[in-house]
């Protein structure tokens with residue numbers, strides 16, 4: 001029987017090349033992580049090696065799969081049991097004994113250790129998938145047909161194949177072979193033939209390759225206990241707890257799709273009150289509505305709207321319904337601004353083809369959204385700002401700007417606070433940095449060497465530190 005070995009998980013090896021970036025983006029980020037304030041505090045060498053290590057961590061999946069449990073519908077223990085039963089029935093978990101941990105500080109989270117890297121060998125004909133698809137496979141997904149770029153000439157359903165991720169985005173769709181830079185992500189079995197994948201008149205849908213031997217083993221959550229668990233990174237679950245919504249309140253989620261945090265907020269409010277969810281992309285708003293329905297949360301009202309325009313002006317007409325946007329100023333008890341961002345904290349991410357201009361394009365939009373957020377918040381209300389990126393410009397610099405621009409805002413401590421503190425480089429004081437929560441995948445667990453090793457607390461410590469890159473700031477409006 002294969003067991004997850006805590007020690008080997010703690011000494012995780014890097015088996016993939018570090019995250020590949022355009023040279024201009026790499027040098028921009030290097031400057032961020034070796035900025036003057038930081039170097040003065042930790043020294044040039046440590047700052048440089050921290051940056052290199054970050055790029056290595058980003059190309060690998062986190063050590064845990066995190067799900068948020070629907071504790072507004074069932075007790076956590078029941079959900080854990082149901083999940084265990086499902087895992088035991090999954091053929092990919094055959095013989096793998098996997099614990100499901102609860103989190104001592106985040107009451108609705110279940111953590112499943114990722115098994116890997118495993119010693120799978122690429123011994124079959126090659127299938128090449130796009131980077132996004134390869135990243136999803138490393139987090140437990142099967143290969144969906146639209147993600148397949150290249151397949152062997154005579155591939156038919158039932159054939160064993162070895163799946164590679166095209167990390168530089170150079171493989172052309174429909175190719176029969178590919179000699180560019182690629183990374184092996186596991187072995188699988190084709191569920192469709194090559195002709196079905198590339199020569200169909202209809203847009204292709206469904207699983208193209210069922211993964212049977214992934215390099216990193218974590219469960220596929222497609223259709224797995226849909227109303228009981230929601231696949232969500234640990235820092236994203238922390239965000240809604242930090243916002244602290246209470247039953248009966250009126251809460252605004254400004255950038256809400258697909259509704260991970262919206263449904264969490266509504267669940268924390270036990271469905272009592274009102275959660276307004278906005279997103280500017282129509283199709284994505286439908287996903288929020290579907291998720292609200294699946295989780296039986298009818299206090300959620302979702303609208304397609306540009307949140308920079310969400311404050312009602314004297315002349316503005318309400319285009320939709322009387323309870324839809326734009327809203328009068330000071331009409332929400334709490335506002336979540338989970339901002340659109342450069343997403344550079346996402347893991348695994350082996351290659352990012354973005355230009356520097358694209359990476360830097362988010363700061364102005366985030367500031368416009370921030371202006372609307374502050375106006376819509378009641379005096380005495382709470383605003384939480386979060387991103388899934390690692391830059392200073394979208395995180396600590398935004399906090400410094402917000403404190404300067406809105407004297408009514410003050411930084412607040414966060415509960416729970418399981419990530420690190422804010423990063424030096426934006427001129428914030430140590431006291432201010434301590435109030436910020438930055439999840440940085442470079443941090444290693446810091447167990448006390450004088451204490452007896454406690455495997456569960458070691459694992460939890462690992463789960464808290466080996467996350468995606470993420471940032472949370474909490475403000476009070478007075």
Ligand SMILES: C[S@@+](CC[C@H](N)C(=O)[O-])C[C@H]1O[C@@H](n2cnc3c(N)ncnc32)[C@H](O)[C@@H]1O
Pocket residue numbers: 236254255256257258259260261262278279280281284305306307308338339340341
């Ligand atoms: C980080 S994602 C949100 C994830 C979401 N909060 C969750 O937890 O599921 C950012 C979202 O902002 C939306 N967005 C971008 N600009 C926007 C705008 N001006 N107004 C409203 N939504 C916007 C994007 O469509 C995207 O869905």
